[in-house]
Structures are given as structure tokens and as C-alpha cells.
């Protein structure tokens with residue numbers, strides 16, 4: 001096995017042990033675009049730099065990856081900064097379990113890249129980034145003081161990066177965790193109202209999903225939502241207002257499922273008297289994909305579109321809020337396309353989650369134009385117009401929609417910020433020059 005395989009195959013806590021033995025607490029990998037190489041802060045970690053450079057799927061020339069082990073409890077924390085032409089690398093902090101260092105790295109790389117595309121396609125002046133904190137068996141997850149300490153250290157870490165990465169809430173983190181991060185850094189968005197933030201974006205996200213559905217219906221010549229049957233997977237924070245908006249649009253019927261009994265009971269009460277069915281299912285039950293409907297709306301977890309589910313789908317359109325719906329981006333995008341099912345890429349329809357909080361620092365107005373234009377039918381970059389553009393380009397080129405949307409987003413993500421230019425990369429260069437890893 002090559003040397004880099006040795007390091008990336010370690011369990012995260014074994015890797016932390018290796019770092020401690022080598023007296024490394026902070027380390028980085030940065031891409032040098034002129035030389036086409038990845039530099040490592042420490043010679044002992046060069047094998048990981050080589051691993052990144054040799055990777056053809058996820059690395060995609062990330063501008064900088066920065067890591068630390070926390071002073072308390074030895075937890076591995078990282079910031080993955082993919083591309084910062086349009087602005088600072090922005091994306092939430094995930095707190096998750098990883099079997100190996102490779103799994104951890106790949107998840108961060110993939111998610112940061114996804115944020116670059118989501119932000120660019122939304123026309124936001126943000127780049128793409130992601131924070132990841134690895135679950136550490138030495139830390140009791142629900143012990144508030146331990147947890148607070150970890151998130152405060154993450155806040156200090158983000159501050160030390162001088163703004164090339166902007167964090168937010170994501171899977172595995174809560175409002176309280178974000179309050180702890182916020183106590184140590186200003187480089188954070190999507191904070192609670194009480195701290196001057198924009199609060200929960202779920203209602204706006206649901207409105208965005210409706211726009212994606214309307215564009216897909218228009219594209220397919222099926223008209224509008226009136227009289228349609230919509231199947232919704234998950235009845236959580238986004239799906240519940242989504243169902244309400246669907247009824248406002250006079251859909252014929254909504255069929256929904258969730259694995260959580262209480263949530264199913266709650267929506268049944270909420271939509272009593274409407275043409276609405278909701279049932280509890282087990283997480284591995286794929287029978288819901290065979291439901292007769294016009295639109296299937298994934299609003300639960302990712303990777304639900306795969307060979308098994310795609311072959312049984314009866315819907316004509318897939319459009320929902322869940323992140324990373326395709327299990328394998330290329331394979332599943334292509335097979336939906338071949339089956340003639342219109343897939344509205346998730347990073348396009350669920351953009352309101354980030355749009356809602358992206359410009360928090362500019363304050364709030366009622367009916368904010370900078371938010372509402374994304375939900376309009378006429379703004380060139382609205383969800384509706386972008387979805388139409390993607391689906392039409394897909395039809396013309398024969399490429400499936402997610403690949404088409406990524407190509408458009410990729411191009412947009414290379415546009416420099418109109419005022420600050422490619423400042424994120426300048427910040428990264430300053431960190432390297434100031435030997436960030438030794439401070």
C-alpha cells in the first residue's frame with residue numbers, strides 16, 4: 001500500500017494520535033494553481049497532499065483545506081474551501097461520524113464543491129466551503145459543557161482563518177451549537193433572530209421547491225400544479241409548509257410519508273379535511289417510489305435516487321428539498337434522463353436555505369427584493385427561470401439536468417467578485433505566508 005493510503009486509511013482518532021506524536025495541532029493543504037501542486041504545512045503530511053492531487057473525483061483543485069485538533073478532547077475539525085472567486089467560501093458545519101480519514105476528507109471536499117455550485121447558480125456573491133467536525137468517542141455528545149467547548153473552539157478556528165471560510169448550521173449541529181460558534185467568530189451566517197440573524201429558512205425553502213415544480217411542469221407541457229398529485233417523502237420543516245403551498249395551488253392530492261409517527265400524526269391533524277394521505281414507513285421501504293403521482297418531492301435525506309428506486313419510479317417529475325438526492329451524480333442523473341423523468345437538481349431548488357441567510361449582514365426589510373426575486377417568475381436568475389434554462393439546455397445537448405446545471409454553475413463560479421475580486425485566495429495566501437499552522 002502506498003504511503004498516502006496508509007494515512008488516509010486511518011480511523012480519525014488514530015490519525016489524531018499520529019498528529020499528536022508528530023506534535024502537529026494545526027495543519028493545511030493548499031493548491032498552487034501556478035505549479036499545479038498541493039502544498040502541505042508539514043512534510044509528514046505530504047502523503048495526504050499527494051492523495052488529494054491524485055484524486056480525480058472530489059478534490060477539484062480546492063483552494064485550501066485547514067484543520068486543527070481541539071485543545072480539549074482532541075477532536076478533528078476542518079474547513080474545506082473549494083473556490084472563492086465569487087466571494088468567501090460559504091457552507092455549514094457538519095458534525096458527523098467517519099470510519100476513515102479518507103471518508104472525512106471526501107465528504108468535506110464533496111460538500112464544499114456542492115456549495116460552490118449552489119451559491120454560484122443562485123447568483124450569490126459567495127464561494128463554496130464546508131466545515132466538518134468529526135465525532136470523537138471520547139466526547140459525550142449530549143454533555144452540554146463538552147459540546148459547548150468543542151463548538152467554541154471551532155469558532156476560534158474559523159476566526160483564525162480570517163474570513164476565507166464562513167460557517168453556518170448543518171447536519172448534526174443545532175441553534176445552540178451555532179450560538180457557541182458565534183460567541184467566538186463573526187464569520188458565520190444563518191444565526192438565530194435573537195442575535196440579529198435571519199432565523200429558520202424552511203418556509204422560504206418550501207417556496208423555492210414550488211418554483212422548481214412549476215418550472216418542470218411548464219417545461220414538460222403539463223401546465224401548472226392545479227389538479228396534480230404530489231408525493232412527498234418526509235414531513236419535516238420544509239415539507240410541512242410545502243404541502244400547505246401545494247394546497248394553495250389547488251393540487252388534486254398530496255400523499256406523504258415519514259419514519260416519525262409524531263410528525264405523521266401532526267400533519268394529519270394540520271391537513272385534516274384536505275385531499276391528503278400520510279403514513280409512517282420504515283427507512284428502507286422503497287414502495288413509496290412506486291406511487292402513482294405527477295411529482296415526487298424528496299424532502300427527507302440524501303442518496304434516495306439510485307438504481308433500485310429509479311427503476312420503480314412512476315412520477316414524471318422529481319423536485320424536492322433534500323440535499324444530494326442522487327446516490328451517484330453521474331449514473332443516477334443519466335438513468336433518470338434515459339427514463340424520461342424530469343429531475344430538477346436539488347442544489348437549484350433548495351437554494352433558499354442559503355439565499356435566506358446569505359446577506360444577513362445587510363439587515364432586513366419587509367418583502368426583501370434580494371430574497372423574493374429568487375421566487376419570482378421573471379428574474380433571469382430566479383429558481384423558476386434557472387430551472388427552465390437548465391432543462392431546456394439539457395434537452396438541447398442531450399446531457400442530463402444535474403450535469404447541465406453543474407456546467408452552468410461551474411462557469412459562474414469562476415466569475416470574480418465585482419468589488420473584492422478573488423479575495424479568498426489572497427486570504428489563504430496570507431495565512432500560508434504567516435505560518436498559520438504554527439500560531
Ligand code: NAD
Nearest residue numbers: 201202205234236237238258259283300321322323350353
Ligand atoms: P427535517 O429534519 O425537519 O425533516 C426531515 C424529515 O424526514 C423528518 O421528519 C424525518 O423523520 C424524515 N425522514 C428521514 N428519513 C426518512 C425516510 N427514509 N423516509 C421518510 N421520511 C424520512 O429536515 P428539513 O429541514 O425539512 O429538511 C429536509 C431536507 O431538505 C434535508 O435533506 C435538508 O438537508 C434539506 N434542506 C433543508 C433546508 C431548510 O431550509 N430546512 C434547506 C436546504 C435543504
